[in-house]
Amino acid sequence: MNTLLDEYYRYDLHNAGFIERKFTIGEENTLIYGISQSGKSSLLKNYLLSHKKPTYLYLDCRDIRLNIEELNNTLPQFCRENKISILALDNYHESIRLFEIEQILLTSEVLLELPFSALQLPLLDYEEFLAFESKFDSTALNHFFQLGGFPAMHRIPSEERVLYLQSTLQRALDPIEFSILSQASKMVTQKVSAFNLYERLKSERKISKDKLYLHLESMYKRGYLKSLSKYNHPSAVKKLYLCDIAIKHALVLQKHFGRLFENLIFSELDKHGIECYYDEGIDFFLPQRQQIIIASPFANEHALFKKVEALEAFIVSNRVREVIVVTMNLESTLSHPVSRIEMIPFERWALSEGEE
Structure with a gap:
């Protein structure tokens, strides 16, 4: 097992073409979790490459050459002997025993019950x-x-x-x-x-x-x-x-x-952690913003007025301030007796959500 660990230790990590995300890794023990191909490994490698090579050890836990029992017995001593301060276990699974070291970084598809800082990486x-x-x-x-x-x-x-x-x-x-x-x-x-x-x-x-x-x-x-x-x-x-x-x-x-x-609009709301619900005739209701969002790529004003009229009871009882209609490229502000209606192109709406 020492031979395999030494092989990984000597590897030059490559992370060509990495583009910065909105998420960064701090200096504490961190679990990065998210679905397959969300960019977890790239984020991890980018952090490691900002440190001197001898200070970290990167292991991909999918490697079939890793014998877990041997790894658990060998890894702590290997890190001590090589004065490794950062241990990065990509695609970590819980059969690998963790130990005291300056910093441990893990990636996983799911949130694990560990006393680590958790960083959920969405698409x-x-x-x-x-x-x-x-x-x-x-x-x-x-x-x-x-x-x-x-x-x-x-x-x-x-x-x-x-x-x-x-x-x-x-x-x-x-x-x-x-x-x-x-x-x-x-x-x-x-x-x-x-x-x-x-x-x-x-x-x-x-x-x-x-x-x-x-x-x-x-x-x-x-x-x-x-x-x-x-x-x-x-x-x-x-x-x-x-x-x-x-x-x-x-x-x-x-x-x-x-x-x-x-679905695209829902994904943007979800990635920004915005609380939302559906209701009859309402794609998304955002109670904290007192806002309704309607997905209507090719909206027209007449149809929108009819739709909002059908929602008047909900709008009044829930004190909705505005109805946002996300479109492909139409843009307009409409006057309505019970609520302001704003038609916003997806591109402008999504970028404004990113600034929240």
Whole structure:
């Protein structure tokens, strides 16, 4: 095991083309967690490369040459002998025993119960995405719809992106979870219960309810799937969203631009940690801002007035200050007796959320 550790210790880390994220690692013990290909390893390596090489040891815990029992017996002594102050365990699993050292950095798909600073790394929001673009022009939003928030998609040739994402998800997920994700991709933005998914999947494969519920809970916990509760009705059926719209492009041929657009707006709200709910006729209600957000890529004023009229009771009873209609490129402010209606292009809306 010393031979393998020495091999890793001598490696020159490479992190070519790293682009700064909104997230940084401090000097404390830190767990970086998030779904596969969210950029955890790149963030970790960028931090290590800012330190002198002899001071850190980087290990990828997926390496099949690592014998866990031997590693647990050997690693503390190896770090002491080489005066290593930073231990970085990429793709960490809990069978690896941790010990006292100046700083430990871990990456994982899930939040682990450790007395560490926890850094959840989401996929790129629109503002971060723009930093990955070679040039900022009118094509940027279209690229965002095509590529989504996976950082690696920018360096993958266009004809390989779908297969790349498919293989990434197949490696990261259990076969049942991959089937769940494929089925969920057909049901984005709809009210979907675990039983609904079970009914869809049981015709494709043999699966018990208990097993499906267990895997579904894991996918929500790890962040591959997202849900949205109904306002003031926590037991009502939740709306289903994907962590990234690129997944729908990769797994199903079915297209529905309106649903993709709504999922995109949800993702921006989710990445910025903004509390929101749905209600009948309302895509997103933000109680702390007293704001309703409607996803309407190709809105027209007449239809909006009719929609807001149907929501008057909700607007009055919940003291809604404004209705924000996120569009593709339409921009306008409308006067309405019960609430201000503002039509904002997605690009401007998403960048203003990034400044909050």
